[in-house]
Amino acid sequence: MKVGITGASGYIGKKLCNELTEKGFEVFKFVRREPQKENEIYWSPSKQEIDKEKFQTLDAIVHLAGESLAPKDIFGFLPLSGGRWNKEKKSRIYWSRKWASDLFMKTFNESESYPKIFITASGTTIYGDHSDEVITEATTKFNKGTFDQLVAEEAWEEPLNQLQKSDVRVVKARNGFILGKGNIATQLITLTTKLNISGPLGKGTQYWSWISIEDVINAYVFCLENDNISGPVNFVSPVPMEQKEFSSRFAKVFKKISIIPAPQLAINLLMGSELAHGLIFCSLRIIPERLLKEGFEFQYPLIEDYAKVLKDE
Numbered sequence: 001m002k003v004g005i006t007g008a009s010g011y012i013g014k015k016l017c018n019e020l021t022e023k024g025f026e027v028f029k030f031v032r033r034e035p036q037k038e039n040e041i042y043w044s045p046s047k048q049e050i051d052k053e054k055f056q057t058l059d060a061i062v063h064l065a066g067e068s069l070a071p072k073d074i075f076g077f078l079p080l081s082g083g084r085w086n087k088e089k090k091s092r093i094y095w096s097r098k099w100a101s102d103l104f105m106k107t108f109n110e111s112e113s114y115p116k117i118f119i120t121a122s123g124t125t126i127y128g129d130h131s132d133e134v135i136t137e138a139t140t141k142f143n144k145g146t147f148d149q150l151v152a153e154e155a156w157e158e159p160l161n162q163l164q165k166s167d168v169r170v171v172k173a174r175n176g177f178i179l180g181k182g183n184i185a186t187q188l189i190t191l192t193t194k195l196n197i198s199g200p201l202g203k204g205t206q207y208w209s210w211i212s213i214e215d216v217i218n219a220y221v222f223c224l225e226n227d228n229i230s231g232p233v234n235f236v237s238p239v240p241m242e243q244k245e246f247s248s249r250f251a252k253v254f255k256k257i258s259i260i261p262a263p264q265l266a267i268n269l270l271m272g273s274e275l276a277h278g279l280i281f282c283s284l285r286i287i288p289e290r291l292l293k294e295g296f297e298f299q300y301p302l303i304e305d306y307a308k309v310l311k312d313e
Contacts, residue, residue, distance in 0.1 A: 002057060002116070003224065006030040006100065007064030011183055012121070018061065019217050025224075028058065030065070037281050046097035050107050060117035063104065066156075067096040068160060069123075069148065070184055070279060085275045089142040090147055094155055100160035107162060110304055113182060119171040119223055122159060124209055126152035126174060129282050132207065137174075137232045148278040157232075165239050169230050171223045176199060176236035176286060179306060180213025181313050185279070189250065190310055202264035204244025206283035209236040212300040212309075222296050236287040243280075247305055252309035 003020055007013040008029035025106075037053075043050040045065075071084070084122050085093075101120075108114050127135050128143025142153060156172075163170050167307045179186045192306040211219075216235055223229050241249075251258035268276050288296075300306040 029084040037091040097155035176209040199260040207285035209286035
């Protein structure tokens with residue numbers, strides 16, 4: 001199978017390209033510069049340009065590209081760093097996704113042949129804050145009003161609905177809170193735990209639906225290979241938990257304590273209230289019902305198991 005990957009140089013993209021290559025897929029990378037290799041495909045969402053000839057040879061596309069929601073390092077949370085959700089950053093987040101979605105829809109409509117599988121990275125923030133309500137893919141009530149919810153619905157997912165009217169199998173991969181070596185969220189959690197200053201963030205009663213990067217990669221491959229899967233798919237561990245419980249279990253593996261609370265007001269001042277809500281305080285108690293139904297086996301369903309992996313690295 002020939003699979004085109006956007007965002008191939010990103011955190012998920014690099015790992016997915018390696019995994020697909022090892023499994024015998026032909027991997028093609030979308031690039032915004034002049035292609036230098038046979039397996040590179042030119043595209044420019046902002047200019048609405050794409051190599052249509054190479055696009056038409058693909059069997060599937062996994063669309064991961066988009067301006068990062070979170071800062072790339074801890075310094076990105078500082079004022080004037082470019083990582084906080086100011087007007088310019090929010091514009092890049094929104095339009096990087098909207099332009100890409102529009103370009104793909106235009107290209108599909110203008111092509112006589114096209115990929116029959118399209119998997120797009122979305123986010124669980126599309127649901128909006130649901131407090132302690134259990135969320136599955138059948139949950140269609142989106143609690144709107146936040147920027148990240150708007151982006152997921154309007155820029156990531158809505159433009160793809162027209163593809164479902166054709167013979168394209170569309171999968172909307174709603175990624176949860178991703179943990180893995182090398183990403184900012186994991187670095188912060190691991191650092192505060194080792195320093196013995198982790199604990200409830202705000203009240204700590206908000207639900208975190210997390211997932212390991214290993215399970216994310218396996219889930220993308222699973223969706224590529226499983227013809228029964230289409231529509232929204234929650235990429236989250238089957239065991240969501242309140243943030244304070246998450247921190248407590250994580251700290252226990254490191255033989256640390258998790259009792260020092262961090263006031264919500266202080267975190268809002270540090271990160272900006274919108275970014276803090278999107279990354280920390282939005283309560284999402286999500287179950288990956290579709291993956292479980294199709295027989296997907298999580299490598300790390302429990303945070304204790306994955307904390308052990310991070311501790312040993």
